[in-house]
Amino acid sequence: xxxxxxxxxxxxxxxxxxxxxxxxxxxxxxxxxxxxxxxxxxxxxxxxxxxxxxxxxxxxxxxxxxxxxxxxxxxxxxxxxxxxxxxxxxxxxxxxxxxxxxxxxxxxxxxxxxxxxxxxxxxxxxxxxxxxxxxxxxxxxxxxxxxxxxxxxxxxxxxxxxxxxxxxxxxxxxxxxxxxxxxxxxxxxxxxxxxxxxxxxxxxxxxxxxxxxx
Amino acid sequence: xxxxxxxxxxxxxxxxxxxxxxxxxxxxxxxxxxxxxxxxxxxxxxxxxxxxxxxxxxxxxxxxxxxxxxxxxxxxxxxxxxxxxxxxxxxxxxxxxxxxxxxxxxxxxxxxxxxxxxxxxxxxxxxxxxxxxxxxxxxxxxxxxxxxxxxxxxxxxxxxxxxxxxxxxxxxxxxxxxxxxxxxxxxxxxxxxxxxxxxxxxxxxxxxxxxxxxxxxxxxxxxxxxxxxxxxxxxxxxxxxxxxxxxxxxxxxxxxxxxxxxxxxxxxxxxxxxxxxxxxxxxxxxxxxxxxxxxxxxxxxxxxxxxxxxxxxxxxxxxxxxxxxxxxxxxxxxxxxxxxxxxxxxxxxxxxxxxxxxxxxxxxxxxxxxxxxxxxxxxxxxxxxxxxxxxxxxxxxxxxxxxxxxxxxxxxxxxxxxxxxxxxxxxxxxxxxxxxxxxxxxxxxxxxxxxxxxxxxxxxxxxxxxxxxxxxxxxxxxxxxxxxxxxxxxxxxxxxxxxxxxxxxxxxxxxxxxxxxxxxxxxxxxxxxxxxxxxxxxxxxxxxxxxxxxxxxxxxxxxxxxxxxxxxxxxxxxxxxxxxxxxxxxxxxxxxxxxxxxxxxxx
Numbered sequence: 001x002x003x004x005x006x007x008x009x010x011x012x013x014x015x016x017x018x019x020x021x022x023x024x025x026x027x028x029x030x031x032x033x034x035x036x037x038x039x040x041x042x043x044x045x046x047x048x049x050x051x052x053x054x055x056x057x058x059x060x061x062x063x064x065x066x067x068x069x070x071x072x073x074x075x076x077x078x079x080x081x082x083x084x085x086x087x088x089x090x091x092x093x094x095x096x097x098x099x100x101x102x103x104x105x106x107x108x109x110x111x112x113x114x115x116x117x118x119x120x121x122x123x124x125x126x127x128x129x130x131x132x133x134x135x136x137x138x139x140x141x142x143x144x145x146x147x148x149x150x151x152x153x154x155x156x157x158x159x160x161x162x163x164x165x166x167x168x169x170x171x172x173x174x175x176x177x178x179x180x181x182x183x184x185x186x187x188x189x190x191x192x193x194x195x196x197x198x199x200x201x202x203x204x205x206x207x208x209x210x211x212x213x214x
Numbered sequence: 215x216x217x218x219x220x221x222x223x224x225x226x227x228x229x230x231x232x233x234x235x236x237x238x239x240x241x242x243x244x245x246x247x248x249x250x251x252x253x254x255x256x257x258x259x260x261x262x263x264x265x266x267x268x269x270x271x272x273x274x275x276x277x278x279x280x281x282x283x284x285x286x287x288x289x290x291x292x293x294x295x296x297x298x299x300x301x302x303x304x305x306x307x308x309x310x311x312x313x314x315x316x317x318x319x320x321x322x323x324x325x326x327x328x329x330x331x332x333x334x335x336x337x338x339x340x341x342x343x344x345x346x347x348x349x350x351x352x353x354x355x356x357x358x359x360x361x362x363x364x365x366x367x368x369x370x371x372x373x374x375x376x377x378x379x380x381x382x383x384x385x386x387x388x389x390x391x392x393x394x395x396x397x398x399x400x401x402x403x404x405x406x407x408x409x410x411x412x413x414x415x416x417x418x419x420x421x422x423x424x425x426x427x428x429x430x431x432x433x434x435x436x437x438x439x440x441x442x443x444x445x446x447x448x449x450x451x452x453x454x455x456x457x458x459x460x461x462x463x464x465x466x467x468x469x470x471x472x473x474x475x476x477x478x479x480x481x482x483x484x485x486x487x488x489x490x491x492x493x494x495x496x497x498x499x500x501x502x503x504x505x506x507x508x509x510x511x512x513x514x515x516x517x518x519x520x521x522x523x524x525x526x527x528x529x530x531x532x533x534x535x536x537x538x539x540x541x542x543x544x545x546x547x548x549x550x551x552x553x554x555x556x557x558x559x560x561x562x563x564x565x566x567x568x569x570x571x572x573x574x575x576x577x578x579x580x581x582x583x584x585x586x587x588x589x590x591x592x593x594x595x596x597x598x599x600x601x602x603x604x605x606x607x608x609x610x611x612x613x614x615x616x617x618x619x620x621x622x623x624x625x626x627x628x629x630x631x632x633x634x635x636x637x638x639x640x641x642x643x644x645x646x647x648x649x650x651x652x653x654x655x656x657x658x659x660x661x662x663x664x665x666x667x668x669x670x671x672x673x674x675x676x677x678x679x680x681x682x683x684x685x686x687x688x689x690x691x692x693x694x695x696x697x698x699x700x701x702x703x704x705x706x707x708x709x710x711x712x713x714x715x716x717x718x719x720x721x722x723x724x725x726x727x728x729x730x731x732x733x734x735x736x737x738x739x740x741x742x743x744x745x746x747x748x749x750x751x752x753x754x755x756x757x758x759x760x761x762x763x764x765x766x767x768x769x770x771x772x773x774x775x776x777x778x779x780x781x782x783x784x785x786x787x788x789x790x791x792x793x794x795x796x797x798x799x800x801x802x803x804x805x806x807x808x809x810x811x812x813x814x815x816x817x
Contacts, residue, residue, distance in 0.1 A: 028323075028396045038422055046426065049460065
């Protein structure tokens with residue numbers, strides 16, 4: 001046996017393989033999405049750090065937190081509460097879609113994705129309406145002191161992430177309607193679902209921080 | 215080597231033009247080459263800026279550059295060297311080498327890889343376009359608020375450029391992590407990965423968790439500057455110190471992002487050129503991981519003088535980082551100890567790295583001492599420290615890697631005499647440029663100011679420093695000439711010119727687009743050594759061999775060994791069965807799933 005005969009032949013074209021090596025454990029694309037979500041967690045952690053830094057500065061100076069005169073923000077109105085309920089429910093319907101396709105039920109997945117997409121859009125619409133109310137009726141903008149800056153930056157970046165999730169859901173819905181997913185091949189649904197749950201969890205954190213933390 | 219039958223579809227592949235091929239490539243090797251070339255161009259550009267700075271500082275007074283231009287110069291110099299030279303250069307080397315070292319055909323996400331690359335030149339253009347809109351950024355590479363909340367459009371472009379380069383780094387980090395976790399060759403377990411791969415892994419984790427925090431800070435600053443936000447404005451209830459927290463929470467892991475790949479390169483080179491296995495592989499792995507972990511707990515040692523941080527905690531953890539770094543140093547020395555040192559250019563750079571990075575590292579330990587830090591805050595001591603770790607550290611590591619892997623990338627060997635001449639110039643120039651800055655810093659010379667007093671000794675030290683800077687610049691010329699001349703020569707480099715240990719030397723130089731036809735079985739962290747010398751030799755030499763022992767014969771023979779020709783009397787099967795029981799124990803679970811013995815001889 002020569003050393004040469006020890007060489008392992010690389011399989012160049014093989015089903016379900018990556019670079020000739022067999023796939024085990026978590027799917028590569030899903031791993032990529034999970035890592036990306038990890039980086040997004042750190043992005044929002046930076047924004048939350050800004051919030052708590054501002055809060056600590058105010059409290060250490062003996063100033064009230066949140067700053068006075070922001071009752072319309074701090075007392076959550078109907079819109080933020082309903083929007084929160086809708087977003088949490090949409091996380092459930094997203095998971096429902098995932099469970100359906102894992103069972104191989106394409107129609108069920110498409111229906112659930114359609115509902116999720118609709119709820120995501122409604123959430124964005126309600127957020128836009130909330131912004132409109134605050135800006136026009138209360139004159140509360142991003143330049144209205146540190147609380148305005150924090151409020152619009154945090155909810156704004158979250159809204160941008162919801163928008164990205166809505167686009168992702170729309171894409172997998174179109175692909176689902178085209179019949180591209182099956183019980184075995186639906187990594188895109190898994191990835192978008194993980195991202196959507198992340199967006200939902202960030203909102204829950206934001207909701208309680210911005211509306212309930214005194 | 216190519217014996218694979220192509221799939222029928224491959225015949226329809228259309229040959230595209232050279233330019234189209236490079237613009238649209240998703241091949242990790244081509245993207246790596248693009249990264250390296252782009253980074254080197256920015257290195258030259260940033261170097262010119264450095265020369266302008268040093269020329270102005272050669273003697274007291276303002277001769278050449280007005281203060282505003284000077285502020286822009288050192289801002290763009292720092293930003294370019296860190297974000298557009300060292301980071302893309304390390305990413306480029308890792309892009310080229312990591313898939314080869316783990317026996318993969320490409321990165322996990324080749325198109326995202328291309329996207330990551332193309333954000334780099336775009337970010338560079340954004341950064342430098344500040345000069346077209348009335349002045350580039352001028353708040354230093356750290357961009358401290360509230361200074362950075364003022365100033366012109368150049369600062370907005372700086373912010374957007376860093377956001378773009380940060381996204382590029384995060385996507386690159388995700389790509390490396392997915393590649394390393396999912397695409398290793400059969401048998402290549404985590405604890406058999408080459409140290410360069412380990413360092414890339416830890417660097418990627420740091421990038422993944424540190425860069426988004428900077429992005430958040432950059433966004434806040436952008437909002438403050440453009441939409442009336444109050445993050446860093448005390449009048450609106452904000453806090454300028456917040457910027458320092460956010461920036462250094464990224465900025466301290468960032469310094470490990472800049473140096474860990476260089477650690478990896480040096481750790482690859484030392485065993486190969488000492489003709490010994492790496493001393494303390496596991497200790498290296500744990501030291502690298504703990505440097506990464508500790509890197510997140512020391513950011514406020516950049517903020518001792520703000521009065522806003524708990525000094526004992528951050529001072530203690532900063533000292534703690536010296537422990538894993540010290541482990542690495544002793545392991546490097548022990549790797550070389552009683553080895554048969556071959557002083558080729560990569561090895562010279564690696565040794566230069568160890569010698570000079572030690573100075574930079576000790577400077578850092580000094581800065582962890584709180585009272586000392588108060589004394590030298592914002593002085594040239596800090597400038598000296600960061601240049602000793604970035605020039606004597608990262609740049610030496612980069613040149614070591616470029617000389618080491620150039621034959622693999624191009625199929626041609628760089629000229630050794632020019633390389634050694636360049637090393638000597640760079641070594642002397644680096645010390646001449648940055649050592650006097652220690653003394654200036656101790657004497658109280660403040661950084662980032664265009665002029666200085668003609669205090670006793672200051673002019674002499676500054677003049678020496680300027681001479682050193684020009685020596686560094688001159689040392690790049692033999693390298694450029696070396697590359698230019700070498701690239702015009704025929705591809706004569708052998709596949710394994712240095713007698714390496716890792717898988718990248720198992721393929722051709724340069725590798726085919728698909729990297730490997732066949733992989734040797736991986737049963738240790740030195741699969742190629744095992745292939746060349748047989749399992750017995752591998753384990754025998756892994757023991758602490760002394761001169762005069764029987765194993766010495768094997769070591770002396772080693773450099774002459776050619777890939778694929780086993781030493782007589784060291785047949786692996788005999789070895790596994792009869793001579794060393796630990797091999798037969800290790801072999802069954804280490805045996806790759808796909809092992810199919812080849813019947814045809816290679817070549």
